Amino acid sequence: MKLTNRLKVIASLVPGESIVADIGTDHGYLPIYLLKNNDVRHVYATDVNRGPLQAAKEFVTENKELKRVDLILGDGLSCVKEKDVDGAVIAGMGGILIQEIIQRDFDKAKALSWMILQPMTAPEKLREYLMQNGFEIIREELAKEQRRIYQIMLVKFTGESTNYQNSFYYHIGEKNVKENHPLAGEMIEQYKEKQQKILRKCEEKTTPTTQKRIEEVLALLRQIEEVEQDYANGKNTGHVE
Numbered sequence: 001m002k003l004t005n006r007l008k009v010i011a012s013l014v015p016g017e018s019i020v021a022d023i024g025t026d027h028g029y030l031p032i033y034l035l036k037n038n039d040v041r042h043v044y045a046t047d048v049n050r051g052p053l054q055a056a057k058e059f060v061t062e063n064k065e066l067k068r069v070d071l072i073l074g075d076g077l078s079c080v081k082e083k084d085v086d087g088a089v090i091a092g093m094g095g096i097l098i099q100e101i102i103q104r105d106f107d108k109a110k111a112l113s114w115m116i117l118q119p120m121t122a123p124e125k126l127r128e129y130l131m132q133n134g135f136e137i138i139r140e141e142l143a144k145e146q147r148r149i150y151q152i153m154l155v156k157f158t159g160e161s162t163n164y165q166n167s168f169y170y171h172i173g174e175k176n177v178k179e180n181h182p183l184a185g186e187m188i189e190q191y192k193e194k195q196q197k198i199l200r201k202c203e204e205k206t207t208p209t210t211q212k213r214i215e216e217v218l219a220l221l222r223q224i225e226e227v228e229q230d231y232a233n234g235k236n237t238g239h240v241e
């Protein structure tokens with residue numbers, strides 16, 4: 001079975017022999033891949049919408065895995081609250097939605113041995129929330145499909161709140177830089193180009209609002225440059241690409 005690069009990197013972080021909740025499973029590709037390739041024991045494949053859950057049911061049936069996959073219609077972690085799961089994957093949703101899912105069932109999120117989170121947007125909001133609320137980001141990964149680089153994090157509740165000195169790390173993950181992920185340089189460059197574009201746009205027409213925005217962008221660009229320097233000083237480690 002062939003998975004997209006993003007889902008493959010997510011799967012590479014799921015511990016073998018675990019009982020997994022795939023929150024927002026959609027097509028159900030990840031549960032089947034995990035059963036076939038990661039030796040996971042059981043998957044709770046959940047979705048808040050009927051259409052995606054039906055698609056997942058068809059895929060699971062096609063793969064003759066109805067015994068090892070429970071399909072549950074429900075919102076976030078609430079539908080696995082009473083289930084004995086080791087960890088959860090919450091992928092392919094906005095960072096703020098992932099944050100809300102964790103916040104709504106905080107006790108369940110705290111009790112899990114691991115969570116694998118893959119925000120499509122606002123990774124900085126999600127990281128800030130996690131770090132301020134006692135979750136440790138144990139590992140960061142990146143996956144590239146065409147030009148888009150996806151961010152994936154493995155987290156666990158420890159109860160210790162932390163923060164980053166340079167706030168650009170909330171956007172791209174400190175470990176991606178310090179551990180010199182092969183895609184981190186390209187991701188930094190993409191962020192930098194985006195900020196420079198915003199800056200040029202704001203400079204075309206200066207008003208008090210754009211002036212404030214210019215100052216914010218310039219401050220972020222200074223932080224990006226510091227991080228770029230950190231990345232240049234690092235050394236390579238073996239990451240999944």
Ligand SMILES: C[S@@+](CC[C@H](N)C(=O)[O-])C[C@H]1O[C@@H](n2cnc3c(N)ncnc32)[C@H](O)[C@@H]1O
Nearest residue numbers: 023024025026047048049052074075076091092
């Ligand atoms: C873009 S798909 C991602 C599918 C898969 N997780 C992936 O990464 O490829 C997002 C899925 O999350 C589901 N979803 C959105 N909000 C949810 C929530 N609060 N609880 C459970 N599922 C949710 C949607 O119905 C949709 O099927």
